Amino acid sequence: AGSDEACFDDYTTLQWQAFDAMSSQIRAAFPYAIDRHILNSAGIERFTQWQCERVRLGIGLYGISPVNQQALMQVASFKTQILQLHHYAKGESIGYSRKAYLERDSVVATIPVGYADGFLRRNKGGEVLVNGRRARLLGNICMDACMVDVTDIPDVKEGDAVVLFGDSLSISQVAERLDTIPYEILTSVSQRVKRVYFHE
Incomplete structure (x- = not known):
């Protein structure tokens, strides 16, 4: 229940002891071997002495x-591209409810990803990567789109790549900013988002 946090190590040890005692009795009652597992992704790293015959690689699989985090390489990314570019004057508002007012003349990109795709509204004011450079989200996240300040991205154009999470903007970083866990970021991506699988 708390294998990822050292402050719960005493409790984790009690859980292991109870599991080991109970599972040993069950195994002794059968004439064949029974595999056991108690460790999740965090437990696999922190409690190697309890790996038994199996482990449960959950989020570590991703x-x-x-x-x-330095020990693993994130395998999932969420990408899109710039749909439209517009030039706005200082003081103009962006998005529904006029939630963002521009502090300078700006180039604003619209990207075709919104909360219906699982890009949480709490991302408001966050960042995405445009051509490998960080760019700030403007205004509210809409159902099917959101706006990005690309004023400082050189040679930006429609069709350019946008990363919502990926190699240089990790799921863990996004989760930390939103005060949540990586599981929520991963599982929020809706079914309407196209999945592309790569095999080596």
């Missing part, structure tokens, strides 16, 4: 570690 290259996300609740313990040591």
Whole structure:
């Protein structure tokens, strides 16, 4: 229940002891071997002595570690492209309810991803990557789109790549900014978002 946090190690040890005692009795009652598993992704890293015959690699399968992110490589990314570019004057408002007012003359990109795609409205004011550079989201996240300040992105054009999470903007970073966990970011991506799978 708390294998990812050292403050719960005493409780985790009690859980292991209870599991080991109970599962040992069950195994002794059968004439054949029974595999056991108790560790999740964090437990696999932190409690190698309890790995038994099996482990449960959950979020670690996606290259996300609740313990040591540097040890794994994130395998999932959420990408789109710039749909439209518009030039706005300083002081103009952007988006529904006029939630963002421009502090300078700006180039604003519309990207075709919104909360119906699982790009949470809490991302308001966050960042995406445009051509590998960080760019700030403007105004509210709409159902099917959102706006990005690309004023400082050189040679930006419609069709340019936008990363909502990926190599240089990790799921863990997005989750931390939104005060949530990587699981929510991953599982929020809706079914209407096209999945592309790569195999080596």
